[in-house]
Amino acid sequence: MAEKILMIALSPTMEEGTISAWKVKEGDEVKNGALLCEVETDKAVMEYESPVNGTVLKILLEAGGSAKIGELIAVVGKPGENIDALLKEAAAAAAPAAAATPPTPDRAAPPAGPTVGTAAVSSAPPAAPAGPAAPERAAPPPPAAATAWEGPLGYGSYPRSSPLARKLARDRGLDIRSIPGTGPEGRVVRRDVEGFTGRPAPGYHAPAGAAAPEVPAAEARAPAVPGLQSQEIPVTGMRAAIARRLGESAAAPHFFLRAQVEMDSLMDARAAVNASAGEKLSLNAFFMKLAAEAIKRHPRINSTWKEKTIQIHGTVDIGLAVALPDGLITPVVRDCGGKTVSRIDAELAVLIDRARRGGLKPEEYSGATFSISNLGNYGIEEFTAIINPPGSAILALGETRREPVLGEDDELKVRRIMRMTLTCDHRTIDGAVGAAFLRDLKLMLQEPLRALV
Amino acid sequence: MPIITYREALNAALDEEMTRDDKVFLMGEEVGEYDGAYKVSKGLLDKFGPRRVLDTPITELGFTGLGVGAAMAGLRPVVEWMTHNFALLALDQVVNNAAKMRYMSGGQFTMPIVFRGPNGPAEYLAAQHSQALQSYYAHIPGLKVVAPATPYDAKGLLKSAIRDNNPVVVLEGELMYAWKGEVPEEEYLVPIGKADVKREGKDVSIITYSKPLKVVQEAAETLAGLGIEAEIVDLRSLRPLDEETVYASVRKTNRAVVVDESWPVASVGSHVAWLISRNCFDMLDAPVELVASEDVPMPYNHRLELAAQPSAAKVVAAVKKVLYRED
Numbered sequence: 001m002a003e004k005i006l007m008i009a010l011s012p013t014m015e016e017g018t019i020s021a022w023k024v025k026e027g028d029e030v031k032n033g034a035l036l037c038e039v040e041t042d043k044a045v046m047e048y049e050s051p052v053n054g055t056v057l058k059i060l061l062e063a064g065g066s067a068k069i070g071e072l073i074a075v076v077g078k079p080g081e082n083i084d085a086l087l088k089e090a091a092a093a094a095a096p097a098a099a100a101t102p103p104t105p106d107r108a109a110p111p112a113g114p115t116v117g118t119a120a121v122s123s124a125p126p127a128a129p130a131g132p133a134a135p136e137r138a139a140p141p142p143p144a145a146a147t148a149w150e151g152p153l154g155y156g157s158y159p160r161s162s163p164l165a166r167k168l169a170r171d172r173g174l175d176i177r178s179i180p181g182t183g184p185e186g187r188v189v190r191r192d193v194e195g196f197t198g199r200p201a202p203g204y205h206a207p208a209g210a211a212a213p214e215v216p217a218a219e220a221r222a223p224a225v226p227g228l229q230s231q232e233i234p235v236t237g238m239r240a241a242i243a244r245r246l247g248e249s250a251a252a253p254h255f256f257l258r259a260q261v262e263m264d265s266l267m268d269a270r271a272a273v274n275a276s277a278g279e280k281l282s283l284n285a286f287f288m289k290l291a292a293e294a295i296k297r298h299p300r301i302n303s304t305w306k307e308k309t310i311q312i313h314g315t316v317d318i319g320l321a322v323a324l325p326d327g328l329i330t331p332v333v334r335d336c337g338g339k340t341v342s343r344i345d346a347e348l349a350v351l352i353d354r355a356r357r358g359g360l361k362p363e364e365y366s367g368a369t370f371s372i373s374n375l376g377n378y379g380i381e382e383f384t385a386i387i388n389p390p391g392s393a394i395l396a397l398g399e400t401r402r403e404p405v406l407g408e409d410d411e412l413k414v415r416r417i418m419r420m421t422l423t424c425d426h427r428t429i430d431g432a433v434g435a436a437f438l439r440d441l442k443l444m445l446q447e448p449l450r451a452l453v
Numbered sequence: 454m455p456i457i458t459y460r461e462a463l464n465a466a467l468d469e470e471m472t473r474d475d476k477v478f479l480m481g482e483e484v485g486e487y488d489g490a491y492k493v494s495k496g497l498l499d500k501f502g503p504r505r506v507l508d509t510p511i512t513e514l515g516f517t518g519l520g521v522g523a524a525m526a527g528l529r530p531v532v533e534w535m536t537h538n539f540a541l542l543a544l545d546q547v548v549n550n551a552a553k554m555r556y557m558s559g560g561q562f563t564m565p566i567v568f569r570g571p572n573g574p575a576e577y578l579a580a581q582h583s584q585a586l587q588s589y590y591a592h593i594p595g596l597k598v599v600a601p602a603t604p605y606d607a608k609g610l611l612k613s614a615i616r617d618n619n620p621v622v623v624l625e626g627e628l629m630y631a632w633k634g635e636v637p638e639e640e641y642l643v644p645i646g647k648a649d650v651k652r653e654g655k656d657v658s659i660i661t662y663s664k665p666l667k668v669v670q671e672a673a674e675t676l677a678g679l680g681i682e683a684e685i686v687d688l689r690s691l692r693p694l695d696e697e698t699v700y701a702s703v704r705k706t707n708r709a710v711v712v713d714e715s716w717p718v719a720s721v722g723s724h725v726a727w728l729i730s731r732n733c734f735d736m737l738d739a740p741v742e743l744v745a746s747e748d749v750p751m752p753y754n755h756r757l758e759l760a761a762q763p764s765a766a767k768v769v770a771a772v773k774k775v776l777y778r779e780d
Contacts, residue, residue, distance in 0.1 A: 163734050163735050163737050
């Protein structure tokens with residue numbers, strides 16, 4: 001049966017989208033998860049992935065045209081399938097909405113089919129399946145490039161599905177919304193999830209004679225697979241964004257500066273603050289604050305290459321790389337130079353929590369003027385990071401470990417040492433500028449009091 | 454192993470326990486001279502004499518209260534109710550005295566008493582005499598309630614009930630008295646509070662107890678013909694309830710159908726269905742189905758009487774529903 005492809009909410013506040021380009025044409029075969037088109041929203045250009053397998057039978061909205069959420073933009077089905085009735089139905093459904101012209105499109109034109117609810121757009125917020133979502137109804141949507149949606153359930157944002165089907169989908173890293181349901185009223189049930197992935201999760205008791213896998217795992221984020229399996233996994237919106245942005249960054253001529261820092265004073269200071277205040281300020285908050293202080297003294301670090309000009313930014317907006325189950329995201333704390341460590345820490349905690357739940361808004365993870373990546377928790381001694389545009393530099397922090405160091409009196413002492421590597425874009429930052437910044441940052445980390453003077 | 458009837462199994466349990474412990478005695482309407490309305494007490498008067506097998510007047514509240522007093526005084530009475538329909542008159546003694554005495558005396562009194570008799574519809578007995586009233590007892594903290602569906606379970610559970618120091622209601626069934634099954638000659642007990650998987654299967658869990666076990670077994674055969682392997686969990690005890698056995702089965706099959714011959718409202722079946730929904734939520738692929746008697750007084754018309762009760766066809770339909778099968 002032909003599936004309706006509807007405009008869906010690709011950003012939290014989107015009410016209408018403009019097709020900037022179709023990536024398929026009528027007659028093309030598409031797989032679930034394949035890129036259908038790019039949609040320009042009020043915020044950015046987003047990718048719209050196919051929620052189904054099939055052939056593109058009809059494109060109703062050409063590139064450049066715009067549609068409100070819930071309006072039909074294309075039909076995917078079997079080749080030669082008659083879709084006249086479906087098109088008529090969609091036209092009829094759209095008519096009353098046009099006639100009524102309400103101030104907002106709030107549920108005015110419910111599309112007839114259940115297909116919208118199962119639309120898979122990796123970067124999409126949970127679009128209301130039964131009609132155009134009023135912005136306030138689409139309240140806690142994850143942003144573009146966020147991971148699988150894990151917010152609270154609510155009719156209107158979630159397809160009917162059995163608890164078991166949701167659990168199985170979760171275990172396999174599948175978005176339940178991307179799985180067509182065959183139960184009553186389109187309920188997604190176990191057989192749908194199993195048929196969709198065809199690959200039972202480890203330890204899961206599959207019924208004897210279960211259908212052989214037909215469709216490859218849409219996103220094999222399965223836990224603890226015993227042994228290796230050869231598989232091809234589709235690129236999610238987040239993965240595509242990582243590839244694109246870091247690919248862009250490859251154009252920048254990188255150079256690297258390394259330094260090692262004695263962390264004793266900072267660690268002691270932090271321990272003292274944490275002990276007296278009862279707060280547990282994270283080390284990252286200190287790094288962000290001190291990096292911002294050092295940047296204030298070397299504003300060129302805080303810049304963006306713009307071909308004809310170089311943008312020096314007025315605030316130090318630091319992105320911290322946070323690992324997610326399948327990808328990473330850099331929540332940005334704005335104006336770290338103007339905030340206290342505890343304020344930075346508090347904001348960071350909220351952002352990281354939201355990032356892990358897939359609820360960061362685009363404005364919360366984009367536009368970092370400087371970035372920090374900390375792999376100390378993984379026991380990494382030192383590493384180099386790739387610049388995160390639009391910033392010109394990124395600081396890679398390794399593990400803090402006790403090491404013997406030779407003191408000025410030629411005595412061996414044990415110190416807590418951290419190694420850091422600054423990656424710079426040579427188009428904006430010369431070696432000496434980067435080196436001067438890194439020297440000052442090192443001194444501030446070694447003697448935090450310097451940040452005040 | 455000898456094959457005997459449910460009635461004979463109960464008789465053997467009474468006989469063995471009365472032999473084992475002279476504090477055990479039986480009383481009720483026509484349990485002595487007439488050998489019991491359903492012949493469960495056949496031969497016991499001759500064997501144990503009129504001091505231990507007592508015919509009572511038709512006064513359920515009176516002789517049930519007498520039993521409660523005897524238990525407080527240290528005897529182990531078995532009170533036979535001719536049917537649970539009549540025992541509604543005795544409910545005050547059961548609920549307010551038997552179930553509360555141990556608690557309200559701070560343990561100074563124990564209540565080693567058994568109330569037993571047929572429960573549930575038989576045939577052609579009309580609305581007042583065709584009721585499955587187990588919810589009344591399963592509702593009450595302080596009582597134990599068992600509902601054996603086979604001769605083996607009937608004997609083992611009645612013996613456990615007689616030895617228990619708490620009041621135990623034993624739910625039998627008029628139509629079940631003639632059911633036959635294997636019962637070993639050597640002594641055994643069936644513990645109270647332990648369910649039994651009567652048939653293993655992987656596709657659906659059918660949870661039932663008492664007389665509907667038979668229609669569930671028929672349904673399981675029909676389902677096997679359709680390629681559906683049903684697992685049958687016989688609760689056997691309603692209070693305490695063996696929840697773990699139920700959950701283990703549902704976690705395996707991801708689907709549950711509860712079959713109960715009571716009415717559907719506030720029943721043991723609806724309680725079990727709720728427990729499954731709550732405790733196996735993430736493992737369920739379909740809402741739990743309940744097959745119960747229709748929510749009406751029992752019709753006297755025989756076709757309607759049968760239509761009002763759980764049947765194999767109703768169980769099969771419910772199983773298909775939780776399996777999303779439409780064939």
